Amino acid sequence: MVSGLFLSALALGYLGLLFAVAFYGERRSVYPGRARLRPYIYSFALGVYCTTWTFFGAVGTAVRDGWSYLPIYLGPALVFIFGMPFLLRLVAVARAHNITSIADLISSRFGKSPALGTLVTLIALTAAVPYLALQYQAVGTSIDVLTGSRHAEASWYADASLWVALLMALFAVLFGTRQLDVTEHHEGVMLAIAFESVVKLLAFVAVGTYALLNLDGSIGLGATKLADLQGIFSLDFAASTVLAAAAIFCLPRQFLVGVVECADPADLRTARWVFPAYLGLFSAFVVPIVLLGLGSGLADRHHPDAFMLVLPMERGAPALAVLAFLGGLSAATAMVIVASIALATMITNDLLMPLLWRSRWLRSAWGPDVGTVVLWLRRATIVALALLAYGYHRMTSAPASLAYIGLLAFAAVAQFAPAIVAGLYWRGATRAGVLAGLLVGFIVWIDRLLLPAFGTSAIAASPLLEGALYAVAANVAALVLVSRIRGVTFRERMNATTFLRGALPAYTTADAGGARVGDLLAVAERILGPQPAERAMRDYFEQAGRRPPRPGDAADRGLLQTMERVLAGAIGASSARLMFTHALRGRGIAAEEVAELLDETTQELRFSRQLLQATMENVSQGIAVADSDGRIVAWNRRYIDLFDYPEGTVHVGCPVADLIRFNAERGEFGDGNPDVQIGKRLAHMRAGTAYVVQRERRNGRVYEMRGQPMPDGGYVTTFTDITDFKRKEQELREAKQTLEQRVEERTRELQSALEAQQDAKQLAEHANETKTRFVAAASHDLLQPLNAARLFASALVERSGDAGVREIAGRIDSSMRAAEEVLDDMLDMARLESGTMRADLIDFPLAEAFEHLERQFGPLAERRGLRLRVTRPRWHVRSDRVLLRRILQNLVSNALRYTQRGGVLLGCRRRGNHLVVEVWDTGPGIADQHQRAIFEEFMKLDRPSPWGEQGLGLGLSICDRIARLLDLQLGLRSIAGRGSVFSVRIPLGVERPAEAPESAVPAGPVLPSSLVGLTVLCIDNEPEILDGLRSLLTRWGMKVLTATDAMSALRHAASDRPSLVLADFRLSKSDPDGLELLVALCGEGNGGPSGVLVTADHSAELAQRARDLGFPMLRKPVKPAALRALLGALAAQHDTPAS
Incomplete structure (x- = not known):
């Protein structure tokens, strides 16, 4: 037996892995970089169809009834192989109408009926509860089989199915309610479901292969069971196949995965062979498992649904049994997750939200954050579904087979098939007929199938498949009968067109009443004339990709709207409506329906007219439109404003010639003959030629007039005020004339500025050189007497035997040394500022500089009771030998100056192609707010040296400037009260033969x-x-x-x-x-x-x-x-x- 704790840990670990796969799919989309994977992920995600029924129950069905297990695989495979046109139409309609669930599809097809959506949701919920119970029963039984316990017979809190239900509900909440918008494609969910499909297939094939390899002579009973082929030709076999075929598009989870989540209808072409092959592998490996199980006598000791687990356990392969458990867990988890997402969406949208939204108090309590409420409703719905399914599992009189529960659910969702098929293919289906069919079929399903499962049916329980056929037959009969009796309303006919038009392979002309093509043509010819009417009708059929019909053919809705729109352009919307109403009333269409048919076109025309008028009023040009007779038919306010027309001068039907004469008499065309100007413009309009002219008015404004003929006669003229443009043009013309002169003047100014700049540069360089020479001379002159003084002091120290004299001489020498350091700092700063300090980059051993510093500062550290530790680096660096030593001297000197106890460390670390030299001290440290300021000139902190040394505050500033000169990085880390670390990042050099030191x-x-x-x-x-x-x-x-x-x-x-x-x-x-x-x-x-x-x-x-x-x-x-x-x-x- 297998440890229950191990199985629990394995299940939890697998669920965690599944969530990680989904999280990866959502955060790092697989499709953009690997678009070719999408059809295969979609195809394997369809494997959510294979639940614990097909994983465990198919073997049990084969053990009991032979080939009766085959329909659950055969039905969906036949749909994908031979029903591809139906699937393509279903996906196309769902994408066109933004369908999110099967309830949404059926209600939208029949006028977005809330009653239909509610009924479909209730049926789906009733069907899902036994199916969810099936998953919990199967996983709980699997745990019992592997652990040897019997939790199902214990109290409810010891039942493994309960904890399986709660774990799957929790996982479904985490998995399926992370976002509100259900219309978005759930790439993470699809990737996780595809992953589970692969896992359960591998597990099933592994057990089947194991059985195939271990078949021996003891398979007689199994061979006898499968040798009976009479069941294949029975009515039950055919009925089971039909139910399974309907389930592939009627189950809410299959509709979600196969239709809603189909990102591209082309993916169905890949699924057409991948998914049937997937089902074929399952159906094929059932045979060796059944043969070996029956041959081993398992049927006498175990339930047939447990063969997948018992067979490897009893034959000494517990690892394979655990793999089979993992496959069954994958099958159950995939179904629960997807079904919970689909059902929670349907229940929330079609049941809970409409009820709760009627409560004014709830609406005010929610406020604007309705999305959070919806998410919590979905999560609560998932938990409630789990508990409801578990309750069903406990209430049933006896544990039913997995196949029975699966067919029970299939029979319930099969009630959706007549509504879906009729909605996609039959224009005569009505909302009342679909509602009646669903109600009758659902009632028969409850009476004949659901109640017997509880043992409370009022009549003898009929065989399951017989009851399923009764329910579907009653559904179809009620749908057809009520639809025929009630008749299709005009609104239902129009709504059906939106679902059937794009999906039909060839356009089917609807009977828009009894109106004929010839009737519409005759009406249009009376208004428009023969040629325009025929051209309008011919254009309509060419755009629809159809041959022109005969006059006696029935007219469709699109032709009615097109011809009404054409007539409205000539005689107005009201007159066009009146003409068609009169013409069509005698053909069997009621006046109310004709008005409803043409109302949409009238609204479109009114909107187009308002849109056109709004567009004309919001452009900066003046616009005037004349008909073919030279009369004004449209204009905008800008046109009136540009020419200052008095109120009432411009009106519909006003001759263009009158407006031109009005402007000519006001002197807008100069002193010329007004008749000539009028004739010239009317000639353009009559000839239909375009023109562009610019004219300056008396007030100095300049207008550009553009005339353009219209295709069907008439003329459009636009008037643009280009006064500002002409003014800019004149300014540019004047600027061009004076450009050369201004360029020459500017050139002279620039030349003078450059010469002045050159003189200033030379003066600055001369001043800098003078300063440098002065500083050098001054430093030399100052250092000469200091040198003599230090020599005398040293001689005095060595000659005198008096300790007091030696002490005084030592202090004199110390003071001279401090003055020397101040002068060195000032000289270095002057050289850095003047730019005379140059870097001589060479490769040299860093140990040379370290040894020099140790010799220089070692005695000083020893006198002060400090420990100076200097490492021995083995690397060469590339830098200036003298300037780098100067930086390190300053850093070590500063460290010894401010360190009272402890010591100073000089070391280095390699960092890639660089060496980081660090000077550590145990001094007082530097506060964060001062760490940038100490690199500035003459910056000294208010903290004296414990050794009485003083400086000008130039040491670190010189280090910083030399570091920049050498392109080195100077760093500082310090903690007040604990010490400081100064660092210099130096490039590594190439090792060269050792050289003698400078001074030998x-x-x-x-x-x-x-x-x-x-x-x-x-x-x-x-x-x-x-x-x-x-x-x-x-x-x-x-x-x-x-x-x-x-x-x-x-x-x-x-x-x-x-x-x-x-x-x-x-x-x-x-x-x-x-x-x-x-x-x-x-x-x-x-x-x-x-x-x-x-x-x-x-x-x-x-x-x-x-x-x-x-x-x-x-x-x-x-x-x-x-x-x-x-x-x-x-x-x-x-x-x-x-x-």
């Missing part, structure tokens, strides 16, 4: 003893700097030579042969610069002294030039530690012998 300074520390005894030549034009260098270098044990110009330097080099040369870049104007002097002193070989360029010029061009010549460079003010390290490295190289 070794990584390890240099011992001061390596400098002892070395001779160093210091060259600078500032004596204070030379004194500072002498004091510092002498303290390190070096012999110091000084020179203030090139001549002194060359003499010292020749006489004292120094080992090292320190040269300033800017010397006196008469001397070469420092690099040229270093080349002269040091030469290019290895035997000369080593040279170092010491300068206050921080330009990238000078640094590149020094690198190209092979000289390391120190920037002023010189840091003693950096100077000592560099001199130690050079001394080591100088002492190493050449290899």
Whole structure:
């Protein structure tokens, strides 16, 4: 046995999958991108016909009655194979009239009768209740079979059918009441139903194939049962086939899927072979299941309707039994969902809403949001249907077979077939006849079929099929008899035409009374003349695509309306009506019916006339229409206003010549002869030639007059005031004459403006260059004394043994370093603003910059008790080596400046083709409102450094500008009180062979003893700097030579042969610069002294030039530690012998 909990979880999971499929179909429409799938989705959706009856009950019917199961498949297949013209007509009519349900179709065909809609809904509801009960019974029985329980015999709350009903009702509410408009195609529902059709087909074929593969010699009973073919030729077999054929278009769910949801009638051509093939697979695989089931003796132990589940269970294939359960669940769910949607729509629209709408209190309570009320009514209806069907299931005296319940429902909906067929094919059907037929057939169905199911019939229960035939026969008889006795009213005949006209393969002339074509032609000839009358009639039949009839043929409604419209154009609507009434009264049509027939045409003519008049009055042109005799027949108010006609001058029948003479006498045509002007215009009208003329009136207004002949005689003239147009034309003409002169003047103005702009640009560039030179010179001059001061302070620190003096000297050095940083920031800002800073993009290892920063800031962090962590990146980046280092220096310096405890982390992460360098600190953080402002110039937050450092607020602004210059992304993340993270996004570079560092300074520390005894030549034009260098270098044990110009330097080099040369870049104007002097002193070989360029010029061009010549460079003010390290490295190289 199978666990009930497992089956419940499986059912819930399947229902969830089904909802997901429908949700996908609604949100992401399948058809626009895959239009070829629509016919197949439609064809498989028709498989909603295959409910639990055809899934489980067909096998049970075959076990009991042999081939009697076949009609439920054969009937629909025959309709689709041989009844395609009927289906195409049904779909075409439904699309043309926007039909939403089978009740809507029947009521609309017979005058939109509310009584018919209500009766059809009640019959459909009564038929659906047993059919819904069938689904609940089948699924509940399936659960009982697989779990081995007997819930149906227990109390109601333990009955599996109840919970199946409630679950399906809940799912139908979620599935079918998500939107209000039922005329829209439900693509999601159709996709879900098609999916279920595939699932149940696969499940049925799987069980059938399993049975086919396991057939053996023990099939005698089954073979005997199916070998009896006499039942195929019985009346019951034929009756069952007819009922199944009617059900395919009479069941509300089949009408919804097959007719309402048919997006294109061409889809029926695909369904014509797909759907019968689908049914054929079901009918074919019933045979092996029956043979193996009977051969295995299942009929003695189980109900025949359960063979689909019991057969694989007893033969050790529980997985196949679960698959069969899933197929039966698909069959039941599809039927319940679609039937609930269809019935809820019919019940709400045709029963509940008309009743509730009569209540004034409810109308006021609903307000404008009626749509929400309708949706909730539909949802409540679905739940009520489920409970009603379950109640039917519990009230029946004994569990009936699935086939019996299915045929019971088929017999009920078959009552719709006479009304549908008569509505599409028989013009003589009446509303009273259809109503009588439905009532009589329904009463017979209740008496002969429904009451026996409860065991309460007053008479002996007749066989089911016999009762169904009685009900349909009584329906047809009542429909025909009442329709013949009552007779078709004129309104019913006209309403029938709208349903039969477009659908009939060839136009069938209706007996519009006894009127003949010759009678209408004779009436028209008396008014219009022979040729116009014959032409009007010939045009009508050509447009209808029909041959001209003979005079004795009956006239149809369309011809009556056409000829009445033609006569109305000549003698007026009232006279035309009178003529036709008189002509047709003698032919058997009552005067009331003739008036009703022609009333529609008169209303159309009146509307057309009003529309034409409204159109003429709302155009800006004046319009005057004259007949072929030159008399005014129509005009608009604008025409009167344009010519200032006195009241009453223009009237119907007024000669055009009188109006022209009136204007000529007022001088509108100048001093010419009025008769000439009149003759000229009348000649155009008589000749039927078009003309266009412009004329200026006495008041200066200019009118354009256009005359156009009409096809049937007459003349239309339009008058347009083009005064503004002519004025603009004159202005353009004058403008054209002066255009060249104005162009020349404008050209001179533009030339002058361009020259002024060029002069301003040159002045601005000159001012910018002057400013740059000034800033550079000022920075150089300021850095020179700072350099000397730092040298003296460093010497004092090393010489003095007094701790107090050393502390003061250290503070002096610290202050000088702060002033140096301020000057560096100002110089960088000036270069950025002037545009002289250029980027030199190269690929270099990022680790080089990280190591430099660690050497530079490591000692400072250690003195402050902070931890500086620097990672070792392995990547190369593409950027400017110096400018990128400048950005990172500022970021690390800022982090150390404001961090009191904790530390600073310098690291990086790879992000695609970029490297993100990040500087983390544990400082006070930056509030959100300040995070944009700190990148502005001179922006400092009101938060001092815990180490007493101060700046101008230019550091981050310089970083931002350099980042933009290098096309880098500078970012900031910060939380106040927790710290900040500054980031720079840098493009990855190509890895290249390692290069020597700029200064060739070794990584390890240099011992001061390596400098002892070395001779160093210091060259600078500032004596204070030379004194500072002498004091510092002498303290390190070096012999110091000084020179203030090139001549002194060359003499010292020749006489004292120094080992090292320190040269300033800017010397006196008469001397070469420092690099040229270093080349002269040091030469290019290895035997000369080593040279170092010491300068206050921080330009990238000078640094590149020094690198190209092979000289390391120190920037002023010189840091003693950096100077000592560099001199130690050079001394080591100088002492190493050449290899």
